[in-house]
Structure formats: structure tokens, C-alpha cells
Amino acid sequence: MSSLSEGHTSNHPHSGHGYRHFAPPDFLSLQDQVPDSYLWPQLDDNSSLNFTDPKVSVPVVDLSDPNVVNLVGRACQEWGVFQITNHGIPMGLIKETESEARRLFSLPIEQKLKTLRPPDGSNGYGLARITQFFDKKMWHEGFTIIGSPVDDARKLWPDNYTSFCDRIEEYQKKMKELTGRIKRLILGSLGLTTEEDLKLAGLGPSGEFIEGWKSALQLNNYPSCPNPNRAMGLAPHTDTSLFTILSQGDISGLQIFREGLEWVTVPPVPGAFVVNAGDLLQILSNGRIRTVIHRVLVNQAYNRISMAYFYTPTPNTQIKPFSHLVEPGDVPRYRSMLWEEYTKIKAKHLHKALSLVSNMEQIETQSSKPN
Ligand SMILES: C=C1C[C@]23C[C@H]1CC[C@H]2[C@@]12CCC[C@@](C)(C(=O)O1)[C@H]2[C@@H]3C(=O)O
Numbered sequence: 234m235s236s237l238s239e240g241h242t243s244n245h246p247h248s249g250h251g252y253r254h255f256a257p258p259d260f261l262s263l264q265d266q267v268p269d270s271y272l273w274p275q276l277d278d279n280s281s282l283n284f285t286d287p288k289v290s291v292p293v294v295d296l297s298d299p300n301v302v303n304l305v306g307r308a309c310q311e312w313g314v315f316q317i318t319n320h321g322i323p324m325g326l327i328k329e330t331e332s333e334a335r336r337l338f339s340l341p342i343e344q345k346l347k348t349l350r351p352p353d354g355s356n357g358y359g360l361a362r363i364t365q366f367f368d369k370k371m372w373h374e375g376f377t378i379i380g381s382p383v384d385d386a387r388k389l390w391p392d393n394y395t396s397f398c399d400r401i402e403e404y405q406k407k408m409k410e411l412t413g414r415i416k417r418l419i420l421g422s423l424g425l426t427t428e429e430d431l432k433l434a435g436l437g438p439s440g441e442f443i444e445g446w447k448s449a450l451q452l453n454n455y456p457s458c459p460n461p462n463r464a465m466g467l468a469p470h471t472d473t474s475l476f477t478i479l480s481q482g483d484i485s486g487l488q489i490f491r492e493g494l495e496w497v498t499v500p501p502v503p504g505a506f507v508v509n510a511g512d513l514l515q516i517l518s519n520g521r522i523r524t525v526i527h528r529v530l531v532n533q534a535y536n537r538i539s540m541a542y543f544y545t546p547t548p549n550t551q552i553k554p555f556s557h558l559v560e561p562g563d564v565p566r567y568r569s570m571l572w573e574e575y576t577k578i579k580a581k582h583l584h585k586a587l588s589l590v591s592n593m594e595q596i597e598t599q600s601s602k603p604n
Pocket residue numbers: 361362363364377448449451470471472473474543545
């Protein structure tokens with residue numbers, strides 16, 4: 234594995250261990266003309282979908298509202314996504330973490346490639362994992378941090394990696410606390426009470442946090458783009474996580490897909506986080522809360538940075554719908570499986586993953602059962 238990560242700057246297709254062609258390009262060199270491999274079919278002009286009518290826009294929930302459990306519950310079931318304000322995370326920390334991310338992506342490409350994520354690895358610089366499922370490339374580069382950022386930060390800034398690490402570690406700590414809070418609100422809104430159901434969600438018998446779930450912090454960079462109507466920042470996808478807490482900064486770009494409305498822009502609210510349901514929440518809630526299809530558009534004027542915090546169980550955790558949400562006598566909508574099993578199905582089948590683990594699907598179409 235370490236020999237692999239030493240060959241990462243090689244661009245030669247026959248160099249054996251080189252996988253430079255799996256790396257993002259130097260976007261600076263593409264500023265004059267966007268190559269055909271980055272040109273998607275004309276994206277709709279979505280300007281009409283920047284709703285300001287609260288009935289058709291993503292809900293904003295004030296976490297200090299006494300009615301917060303109901304507000305979160307309704308937002309989850311109607312939209313699967315909402316923004317949160319009054320969450321207690323200092324604006325200064327968000328801005329400073331974002332500027333560390335900006336500092337990282339501003340490094341020369343050869344420097345960033347020193348941390349290129351190996352094909353079988355989880356941490357470091359690289360393309361979004363969904364890249365292989367699309368014919369066209371994305372106007373995006375990412376950096377994934379699972380656990381400590383220090384090994385990669387040392388490679389990026391051998392002499393001054395501490396400001397990056399300090400900021401990231403503080404941000405991870407705050408995100409973990411906030412995750413616990415949001416998890417309690419969502420589970421509370423679903424009315425979960427039994428020990429079995431709480432345990433499925435990583436909570437002990439009296440609602441305490443069970444250690445052992447994992448998180449991933451994904452820094453996303455979307456350079457400004459000379460042809461924003463044909464370039465895609467991040468292609469349509471759902472997150473695999475239970476839910477994701479996203480800081481999208483001040484620049485819009487994130488859109489969610491909503492039946493009947495098509496693509497709806499999530500307008501940046503200063504200091505707010507976007508919380509979106511992932512596939513796991515759809516499974517555990519027995520389909521009550523739906524995972525959210527979303528994508529990111531780019532723009533000509535600004536380089537956009539976002540930071541997404543994903544929350545997931547460990548690979549050998551058994552997952553299945555909460556029994557409380559399965560009507561007596563009914564079959565759960567999703568089958569019981571190990572988390573590792575689901576992530577493998579997702580990595581192979583992307584958008585089809587949920588229907589492949591659905592019991593309903595098996596009744597309706599026996600042939601789509603996974604082997
Ligand atoms: C814990 C996670 C969640 C991951 C994989 C791993 C680390 C990075 C995440 C993302 C970030 C970008 C979109 C996505 C779809 C991707 O390509 O990489 C996400 C994926 C998922 O939600 O499946």
C-alpha cells in the first residue's frame with residue numbers, strides 16, 4: 234500500500250503502479266477551454282427554481298425553537314433535507330475551517346497529488362467516488378478525512394501542518410456533537426422507544442450515545458468555470474450515510490431533486506448547515522424518511538468550497554428497519570444486512586442500491602434480486 238502511494242505522481246499508463254489518470258486535473262490549465270470530457274448536455278436554466286416561497290423551499294429549522302422535534306420531523310418526512318440555524322457552532326470556526334480547505338486546494342497540483350487517495354484507500358485527495366458511473370467528468374476535486382488528518386497534512390505542509398490539523402480536529406469534534414443532537418431529534422420525531430430500536434441507531438438503553446459509529450469529513454472544491462451551463466460540479470447522487478451535515482459557505486450551487494418541482498436550489502443561509510437524509514435513514518425509517526437526490530452546479534465567478542460530514546455505522550453493524558415503524562404483520566420494506574454489505578452494493582450499483590435491498594422490490598420483481 235505504501236509503495237502504491239509512492240507511485241502516485243506517475244502519469245505513465247504503463248508504469249505499473251501509476252494511477253495519476255484517476256486524479257483530478259489541474260483546473261488552472263483548463264480555464265481557457267473546457268475539454269469535451271467535461272461538457273454535459275446543456276443544464277436547464279434553473280433560475281426560476283430559486284424559490285422564496287416557504288411552501289416550496291427547503292425548510293429552515295431554528296434549533297432553539299421549543300417545537301424543534303416536530304419541525305425536524307416534518308422537514309424530514311416532507312423534504313428529507315433542511316437547514317439549521319442556532320446550532321451553537323461558532324461562525325469563526327466554520328470560516329476558519331473553510332479557509333484551511335481553500336489553502337489546501339490552492340496548493341500546486343503536484344503537492345496535492347502527494348496525498349492522492351489510493352484506489353482501495355479512504356483518505357486523501359481525489360475524484361468523487363461516483364465518477365466511474367458517469368460518462369462525463371465533474372468540475373470538482375475532493376479531500377476525504379476519516380479519523381486524523383495529520384498524516385496527509387504532513388505531506389502537504391511538512392513544516393506547518395498544525396493550523397490545518399487543529400482546525401479540522403476542532404470542526405470534527407463540533408460536528409460529532411451536533412450529529413448526536415440531530416440524531417436524537419430525528420429519532421425522537423419518529424417516536425422510537427424500544428431498546429432494540431435505539432440500539433440500531435447507535436443509542437444505549439437510556440438514550441446515551443454508543444461509541445463505534447464512524448464519520449467522514451469531505452472537503453469539496455468547485456473551481457470557477459468558464460462554461461458553467463455545461464459543466465457539472467457533482468453529478469446527481471444520494472449520500473450513503475444516516476444523514477449528512479453540510480456547510481455550503483456563501484455560494485449557491487447545491488440543488489435537490491424534488492418530484493414535481495425538479496431541481497430546487499438550496500439557498501445559502503449564512504452560518505447555517507444543510508442536513509440531508511442519506512440511504513441509511515431511508516432503510517432504518519422503513520421508507521418514512523427518503524434519501525435525497527442532489528447535485529452541485531458550478532459558476533463562472535467564484536470558486537465554491539463545501540464541507541460535508543457523513544455519519545455511518547461501522548462495517549459489521551447489522552442494519553434493518555426499526556421494528557416500531559413496521560406495521561404488525563407487515564414485511565419490513567428493507568432486508569436486514571450488515572452495513573458493509575450495503576456499502577458494497579452501493580459501490581457497485583449506485584442509484585439501484587436501495588431497490589436491490591428492498592423486500593417490496595423482491596415481491597414485485599423477483600429478477601432484480603442481488604445474488
Ligand atoms: C463515508 C463516505 C460517504 C462518501 C464515501 C465516503 C467518503 C466520501 C463520501 C462521498 C463525498 C462525495 C459524494 C459521494 C457520493 C462520493 O462519491 O464520496 C459520497 C460518498 C457516499 O455518500 O456514498
